[in-house]
Amino acid sequence: MTKAYINGIGCISPQNSIDSEWFFDTINPAKGDYFDAIEPSYKEFIAPNLLRRMGRAIKMGVAAGNIAIQQAGIEKVDAIITGTGLGCFEDSERFLLAILNNDEQFLTPTSFIQSTHNTVGSQIALIMKCHDYNFTYVHRGFSFESTIQDALMLFEEGKETILVGGIEEHTPNFVILNRRAHKFQELQSNTPIWKSTTPGIQMSEGTAFFVLNKNKTDKSLASVDGIQTLYKPKTSADILNKLRSFLKLHGLILSDIDVTLMGFSDDVNFDQKLQELLPSIEKESVAACYKHVCGEYHTASAFAMWTAVKLIEKQTLPKVLAISDKAPSKIKHVLIINQYLGINYSFTLLSQC
Amino acid sequence: MDALIEKLKGQIIEQLNLAEVKPEEINPDSPLFGEGLGLDSIDALELIVLLEKHYGIKIQDPKDGKTIFQSLRTMAEYIKSQGKS
Incomplete structure (x- = not known):
C-alpha cells in the first residue's frame, strides 16, 4: 500500500x-x-x-x-x-x-x-x-x-x-x-x-x-508507512504475532524500531495485554508511553502520531515519555501500539524521510 | 418601549451568542441582517424561537418576518402590538 x-x-x-x-x-x-x-x-x-x-x-x-x-x-x-x-x-x-x-x-x-x-x-x-x-x-x-x-x-x-x-x-x-x-x-x-x-x-x-x-516534498516531516487495526485480540501473544507480521509487510523486524509508543491507559483491566507485551518490546526496541501526558480518549492515537512526528523531528526521546533508561541512538522508525478500552488495538508505523 | 429594547438586546446577545457585542453598541434602528449586526438565516430562526419562548408570540406567516426583524425597534413594536411586552 x-x-x-x-x-x-x-x-x-x-x-x-x-x-x-x-x-x-x-x-x-x-x-x-x-x-x-x-x-x-x-x-x-x-x-x-x-x-x-x-x-x-x-x-x-x-x-x-x-x-x-x-x-x-x-x-x-x-x-x-x-x-x-x-x-x-x-x-x-x-x-x-x-x-x-x-x-x-x-x-x-x-x-x-x-x-x-x-x-x-x-x-x-x-x-x-x-x-x-x-x-x-x-x-x-x-x-x-x-x-x-x-x-x-x-x-x-x-x-x-x-x-x-x-x-x-x-x-x-x-x-x-x-x-x-x-x-x-x-x-x-x-x-x-x-x-x-x-x-x-x-x-x-x-x-x-x-x-x-502522496509524494515526498521539502516540507515532509515523516512518513506514515502503514497502519493496522486489531479488534479484541485474544492474547498478548496474538498481538505480538500480528505485530511481527505487520512489520514484516514493511520489510522490518522489531529490533528495527527505534521507539515504540505504547498506549497504556492506567486501567489495569485494559492494559493487561500491553503489560504482558512490554518485556518483548523492551528486549528489541525502546518502549515509551504517552497517555499519562495526553490522557485517554477515543482518538488519543492522533496525539500519539503527533508525538511520533516530533520524536522523528527532534531525534530524541524525552525522559517523561520513556519507560526505561534505555535511550535510542537514532530515531528512524517509530511504532505506535495504541489500545482503547482493551477492545480497539492498532499499529501505526512512521519513519524518517 | 426603551425598556423593552434594552431587554431585547440582552436576550439577543445571549440567544445568538454575540459575546463580542455590548448592548450599548447595538443601534435599535440599524438593520439586524446584512449590515448592522450582520445576522443570517440561522439567526432568523433563533429570533423566531426567542419571540415564542420569551413572549409567547408565534409568527404564523414567514413573510411577516422581514418586517418584524428589520431592526430591534421593529421587533419591540411588534411585541408591543401583540400586547406581550
Missing part, C-alpha cells in the same frame, strides 16, 4: 502542544482524574461570525487543522477526513438539554446543526472552500485510524494532498457521569502508568490534524 508523507501537523491537547516549540519540557498534570485541553485564542484562527456558533470540539478541530495547513504551506486539499468517537458532544448535550428543559418546544437550530459528528470536517471545508471528498469516521477507538486507512486508499486512487484529524471533547456532565460509574482514577504518583494495578483512566480530550501528501 502507498505510504503518506506528513507535511504539516497541528495539535491541541492538555499540554502546550499548540506551541510548535513545545517538546514535552513542561508537563501539565491531570485535574485529578481527568485532563482538560489547553485551548488557544481562537480569534487567531477563526472569524468571529463563525466562532460564535462553534462548540469546543469544532473550534479545536478548525484551529488544529488551520495550524497543520499553514505549516504545510498549502491553500487547498483534495480531501478532508476526520475521526471522532463522541463528536460534538457539547452541542449534542445542549440540544438534548433544551428538549428536556423546554418540554420539547422552542428548539433552536444552531446546537442541532453543530452537534453532528461531521461538523468539524464540514466547517474546515467551508472555510477552505474545499468541495471535494469529505468524510467523518465514528468508529469508537478506531476513528482516527480509519482516517489514515482511508487517506492511504485515496492516494492509490490519485489524490495528492489530504487533511486528516482526530477530535474529541468532553463536558462537565460527561465527567460527572463517568466518575459515578467509577471509570476514572487519579494518576498514581507511586505507580507508573505501564504498571497500573488498579482500574480507571484519566479521561481527556484533544485534537491533532495532519496534512498528508
